[in-house]
Amino acid sequence: MNVEKATNNIQTDRRQLLTALSDGEKNEIDLLLQHYPRASGATIDALKIVQQYQGWVSDMAIAALAQYMRVPLAELDSVATFYNLIFRRPVGATLIHPCNGISCQLLGCKKIQRQLETQLQISDGGTTTDGQITLLSLPCLGACDKAPVLLLRKSLRVESTGPMHCSDQLLENLNTRKIELVINKLWGRRYERARS
Template sequence: MIMQQIHTKEITKPEYLTDLERNEIDHEVALVPHKSAAVIEALKIVQHYRGWISDDSVNAIAAYLQMSAAEVDSVATFYNLIFRKPVGRHVILVCDSISCYVMKYGDIYKALQEKLKIRFGETTGDQCFTLLPNCCLGCCDHAPALMIDNDLYKDVTIDMLDRILTKYT
């Protein structure tokens, strides 16, 4: 019986959201008809403060929004800008849409690989950058494009990369 209680406590570890996260989530909940409709915004808020969405974060959001963890996780894993594993301080999204492909995004990716010594899905040793593909950044008329954090770069050339990356180091 005692072992069972200890085991149960480990499984039902209290989940938490900070006061700041709860306040921001409450603001979003007030804008929608049902608490669960704020799940994407809740994920974005928690990710903003923590850098990524851990299993504990999924559980905390689920409890707060009165949803199952599976429901929250299904939303978190559907959206490619919700990170379910740790990322660097800056996330580089390289557009690999057909427009960027035609405009040689591959050359940009290869140059980034060489400069940062990482491939898609990896993070630099100093935890500064994570490099990820993105299916569309919405600027096909200015391909190739990449985004670092919330900064969009259009008509990117290899010669621009050092100047762009310097802003984040």
């Protein structure tokens, strides 16, 4: 995040900052803080709470969270930037995380990655033009005996102001044919259009 920009946001729009976190988020953060002697120990989990409610973590949300938790903005920003599962821009309701760890590399994950990028017409870290699917490779997913693998995560918002519910599915022993079927199922008609 641009810390200077966030700081300016604090100065220029305090009202927006006050409403950047919902009551549900604040309640969950309060509960979380009870388990830590120092607020700085709870930063990753607090960022995850914000992401669970908002889908991603904006500069404004970081600034509001820093103020709410009374931790330095720069500290929170560096944690959010370091942790690759905290999203700093909007992502799709479906996240595809192909593994790029060494076992998966030895068993062809580059081909899998290429096929995903071609079918979805995005590069790693990108989101499809309809905003539905984000592709983001990750290091070892802990299932090396089933390589190559990918993690498919779908988020669903049940209540308009509540947290999102996520379902995770690990797809194992992948090959390009399996990937084609997966993407057809997820994104079928759009993929067919893109092909023609």
